[in-house]
């Protein structure tokens with residue numbers, strides 16, 4: 001049975017809406033335009049080109065890939081290039097190539113879809129289900145894969161994050177690497193001065209539903225414009241789709257090379273504190289690099305001044321032990337319920353930790 005998707009997808013609208021803003025921004029940044037656009041790279045490296053050695057640091061990462069759209073073949077002129085190439089099919093093919101590359105490198109991959117379907121007939125529900133799948137999978141990253149649409153001449157890459165730059169620093173880490181790799185590998189005729197963009201440029205209050213609902217670092221990539229006639233021709237070539245996948249892969253691998261910092265609750269081991277405010281909370285900061293035991297690994301690889309501790313959104317005093325890489329703090333007296341502790345820090349590569357929030361239970365002190 002064919003699952004039907006409706007057209008009111010926030011992400012769908014993006015593909016047309018951002019073009020105008022993006023095109024205008026590009027002209028402003030790069031004016032006057034170059035006399036001749038640089039050539040588009042069409043000779044992709046062979047698919048069996050040896051992978052760079054740093055791709056091994058993808059091993060153990062858990063990445064959720066979201067090929068945008070799907071299940072919309074019955075809709076005339078919906079998300080199609082000038083000669084009818086469907087974005088949903090291209091997104092899926094790129095995601096599948098990327099999955100293969102990631103799995104060869106030891107990452108585990110969760111796909112929001114592996115066929116030409118959507119997850120729900122209602123677009124908003126479809127996007128909610130995709131975000132929920134990523135959130136429940138325990139993945140480290142969510143990468144949504146799209147192709148853009150706009151005026152026939154437009155053709156550039158963009159990578160989108162949710163809300164403000166402070167919202168999820170780890171998402172920006174991934175976005176920067178992926179955006180740069182897309183420029184390196186695709187060499188499209190146009191580029192934005194800053195190709196990493198907030199989804200609130202399109203939807204000022206809400207941003208994109210998928211990114212808004214994600215509880216893990218998340219980016220949405222508009223790899224190229226399927227509405228551009230020349231680009232649509234390239235996107236019909238399976239080797240070119242591998243090239244796009246390889247660009248995403250390179251960006252993710254470079255990110256992994258810089259380490260994926262995380263936090264881990266040490267005390268209280270059971271995640272329960274008392275209402276008295278006497279409990280010490282100890283949290284270990286994993287810089288994502290020490291475990292490699294590379295030269296100098298014993299030194300501090302965390303930028304001390306980057307550490308920020310929050311208790312329920314209020315910045316909070318803490319102690320940091322450089323030997324153990326542990327942060328300790330005392331919570332105030334509080335009513336029974338729960339308390340959220342946010343820890344944010346950067347490692348030597350300026351990578352922020354991926355899951356900054358811990359939730360502890362607060363129970364009455366024993367009498």
Ligand SMILES: [Zn+2]
Nearest residue numbers: 015068146147
């Ligand atoms: Zn799209």
